[in-house]
Amino acid sequence: MCRIYGTFNVRSEEAELRRVSDLMHHGGPDAQSFAHRADWALGNNRLSIMDPEGGAQPYRLGRVTVVFNGEIYNHQELRERLTGLGFHFDDHCDGSILPALYTTYGERFPEHLDGMYSVAVMDLRSVPRMVLATDDAGMKPLYYHWEGNAGRLHFASELPALLGFAGVPAEEDETGLDAYLTSKTPFGDRTMFRGVRVLPPAATVVVDHRDGLRIKHRPMAHEQGLRPAAGRTLEESGTQLRDLLSREVSRLLVADAPVAAVTSGGLDSSLVTALAAQAFRASEGAGSLHTFNVAYTGTWPSDERAYAAEVARSVGARHHQVEIDPATFPDLMTDVVRHLGQPNADPITLSTFSLFRAVRDAGFKVALTGDAADELFGGYSRMTQAVAAAHGEDWAGAYLDHLAAVPRALRESLYTDEYAASVRTAEPAVPADVPQTLRLDLGTRLRRITAVEQRYRLPAYHLRRVDHLSMASSVEVRLPFCQPSVTRFAATLSDSHKLVPGQGVKRALYRAAEGLVPRSVLERPKQPFTLPITAMLVPGQRLWTLAQDALDPATLRADGRIRPERVAALFAEQAARPDDTVALALWSLMSHQLWRQEFFGAAGARLPLTAAAPVLQEAA
Template identity: 70%
Template sequence: MCRIYGSFNAGTSDQELRTVAALLRHGGPDAQTFTGKDDWALGNNRLSIMDPEGGEQPYRLGAVTVVFNGELYNHRELAARLEARGHRIPDNCDGSVLPALYVEYGERFAEQLDGMYSVAVMDLREEPKLVIATDESGMKPLYYAWDEADGRFRFASEIPALLGFADVTAEEDEYGLDAYLVSKTPFGDRTMFRGIQVLPPAATAVVGRRGGLSITTRPLGHTTAGPDTARSLAQAGEELRELLAKEVSRLLIADAPVAAITSGGLDSSLVTALAARATDRLHTFNIAYTGNWPSDERAFAAEVAGRAGTVHHQVEVDPATFPDLLADVVWHLGQPNADPITLSTFSLFRAVRDAGFKVALTGDAADELFGGYARMTHAMAAPGGLGWVQEYLDHLSAVPRALRERLYTDEYAGAVRAHGPALPAGLTETLEGGRGSRMRRICAIEQQYRLPSYHLRRVDHLSMASSVEARLPFCQPKVVRFATTLTDEQKINSTGVKRALYAAAGGLVPDSVLNRPKQPFTLPITAMLTPGQALWDVARDALSESALRADGRIRPEVVTGLFDEQATRPSDGASLAIWALMSHQMWRTQFFGAAASRAGFLQGAR
């Protein structure tokens, strides 16, 4: 696991590279190296997980140079295949196979990889070109700035580091606020910055002096798989359990201590149970909050850990410390994310690292794959026609459409209408008229858009902020493909959600977990964002009338109404809207300064 960065056709100085490396040091504290010539550079900050004595980056083979972030779980099979073809693999580090793999397969090398990764290859054998590839689920994001006019390309694993390049400037996308409130973070390849984009999952980007930048998406095997209607729910559960057991076992292989995150819900509990069967003395971690708060899951997590026989760590965070954590969370994310769980995620992975662990298995992504969200249940129960689509999209949002229409100033609302939809082209069209059943269309857009943008980037950035590698069994390609072979009924019906996953967990996970009502793993923000709590004053300061009027896009009187509602009749809707707006304003202040005003937006909108 590492952090990577680089440039092509850009004349990057060593001082710039040192600056970018310093901004990524938290994600790769074990070694920092870079290489390059006048017109290209590749850099790497290493978090040593596999073969700490080997695996020195950049990797080289003749005129091919590679830097790599992630883990390759099939590197031993790849090494054996490449050695049979005459290549010498210098050590047992997973990334050491990459130069030879690229020499053998060229731009299609990523089709051979099983893991989570972003890989950058500088190929100087003929006309120089930079080739970059990302994994199928988008677990290891890569951000880039491309200047089409002069052909300069720069990239980095995190946005703040990308801004460390001298010619990459922080300019706000004035329409990003709308995209953020519509989907809790921008979907697709866009970010909250003008001129900065993110590579989509399963992407291969090629940059050359003649051809410029081209990005293609590799075909995914699971996109053509159909449901297996002959298989019973019990059979599906048994197959899924066997598959997950194999994948969890593979993800436990490391030359560094491995732990598991145990929230007390189904997904992480199943991963914990399978991991405990596959290794001795597994350590598990759960987070809870000082005081008496709703939705406390520590008792369920402790029961799961006791049943599995793990060494359990109960992390407890005082909500009074949250205001001090906010600045760090906003910085590491690089752009606002409207889920309050960011504070908990950051705190939890910091505790994992403080306890001496570099790797942690999590249960993330099961809901998107197997049908675990209440919004899916509501959509499936809705009558025929397309009326369900807007309700579903409102469930995806930080602020539903009706409230956005009241929040925006007339000027901003008009500019947003003229600019066009905030959601990526194809998302709404897939929901309304895509191929397959309603459930399959929902899962398709959840996996393609929401999972990488909103979920996986959050997990990646906030785990690596503490130098911890998060491994996600549910994002393994075989598990993703298996999920598409389930029928709609094996995911959701009138009796429950994630039915195949519950079938897989029977006998492994305590009945108390299997039979409890589903609840999201998140911060109890409705209770914590009330007068007298630490976050309340932070929110009031961030969303002051003067700050909102300076910005020019949000009506201060509507925000005042949200605070009044939350003070007298606390609700999830009001609290999440306040949290989302507060997070956005704190992000603007951190990246553009306290003097960030409406001037830039107004000039761009006219």
């Protein structure tokens, strides 16, 4: 696991590369290196997980140079295949096979990878070209700035690092606020910075001097024409899914560093925990699995610590209970905003950041989680409501409003006339493909919704958050539910094996968990794993004071996009009658203002992105 960065058709000085590297030092503290020539550069910060003594980057084979972030789970199989073709490898690190794989298959090399990754290749064998690739789920993001007229490319694994390049301006996309409030973080390839984009999942990019930058989209699992298996019973689906997940969890436990599991107390993480504990027991000398759960000091709604502890006891794991004091939230908000690089309206960000910091403090560099199961197997209430909606109802519009940080009607009441006018003429807040996918009669409602969840919401809103906030503490998160075999299997399930209104959600997954997960977890109502902000965002709490300071009327008036009197009305309403919708609206607006302060300063000026540089070793 690493952080990568680089340039094409750009002259990069060593000092600049060191600055960019330093801004991601937390994601790769074990080694830093780069390769650069007159008009290109590739850099890497390494978090050593596989073969710590080998795997030094950049990798080279002749005139091909590669840097890599992630894990390749089928690297041994690929190494054997490539050895048979005459290639030789000096170590057993997973990324070491990439130059030979690229030399053999060219830009189609990602089709042979099973894992989570972002890869950058500099190919100087004939016409110089750079090739970038992201994994099929979007687990390892890559941000870039492309100057089409000049043919210049900068890229990095994190936004603050990308902005550390002198050629990448830090300018706010002012209509990004609307995109953020519409979907809790920008969807598609959009970011909150003007001219800065993020590669979508399953993308291969080729850049050269002749044709510029071209993005090729590889088909994701739900786009491969897979159809429900005929005649398969729910019981059979559950059994097959359990066996599949058991194999994948066992594969993802292989590491040359300590591995733990995150256990929220819900179905998804509990099943991953149970399967991981089972694999630990089967592995001689592996010891006990360690599990981690996060909760908050005091008594708050939706506390899941008892369920998580019960799961850990039932599988014989050594359990770690992490507690966050709400009094520390203001300081945490600053750290979270900086590491994310742009606002994410889910309050779980504070929990996620604190949890992985505790995981690393306990000595673990790898953690398995249950993320992405809801998107694959139909676990959200918004999905059930859309499927259950009567014919003729605007179920698609209602579904999209469920994705919002602030519902449409409330958003429109918050905007000033000037900002509302600019939003109407700007790039759509939600990519045009999203409503088209939902409304075109291509498959069932649930299959259309699942397609949107997997291509847009999961990578933008969920996976980037997990990646940035875990790597902030030098922890690699592995996600069994994002494995290609699992996403393909989910695409072969019938709707009735996912959700049936009135009968349940994630039905095949519940069947898979029977006998492995305690009945108390299987029979409890589903609840989101998040911060209870409705209870915390009230007068007398630290969050209330922080929100009022961030959303000061003078600040909003100077910004000119949000009506101060409407925000004051939200504060009054929340103080009198705490409400989920109002609390999330205030939280989202506060998070946006804190992001602006972090990256642009109180007056909107760019903040210096500098820090003490680590010692870097230039690759020979």
